[in-house]
Amino acid sequence: MVKVGFIVEGTADFIILKSDKFQNLLKYELEIETDESLIKIARSRSRLKKNFESLVKNLQKQNTDYIFTLVDQDDKEKQKKNKGYSLPDCPIFVVNEIQYFQNNKNYIFQENSFVIMTREMEAWFLVDNNLNLNYDGNPEEILNPSVIVGKQLDTSSHVKIANKLKDRFSLVRASENSRSAKRFIDRLKEIANKN
16 A cells, blocks of 8 residues: 655645545545544645645655645735735645745655645535535635635634535545546545556
């Protein structure tokens, strides 16, 4: 079995990745070894950049074969200022932003390290048809999908949203309607097939 570690921005992402549903997908369908100890939470984009090298080294010490970093595409500062907000950064920009931040500049992204961009995890919830969430437009272009999901679930907390949906959400179903979810599942399948 291939052993995979994850680095995520926030607790909500951690809740989804450690859920029985996601863990069962990895272990039994893809034959990927992972567990809660292999999911590291940065707590914010700025902390992800600042602590990236140590997060990676920590996972490497646990003998992971591959590392996935999940990064939100949103830009809270531009949203707050509400001026000149453009579509999300492409993955290459974010990889460079993380890689060349202070101490990270000596760390080279290796073949076994992937960055997966999400608008927010809630954009994936929107496109999982079994969750029956209502939305207009392309979820990957909706600025704050968590607001849309939160209104329908009666909470504004990302953590509460994740806890409410973790046992029903399917990455496989989401990948049918989301480019970023498809990239994630395709990469997981790709590394699973190599072993």
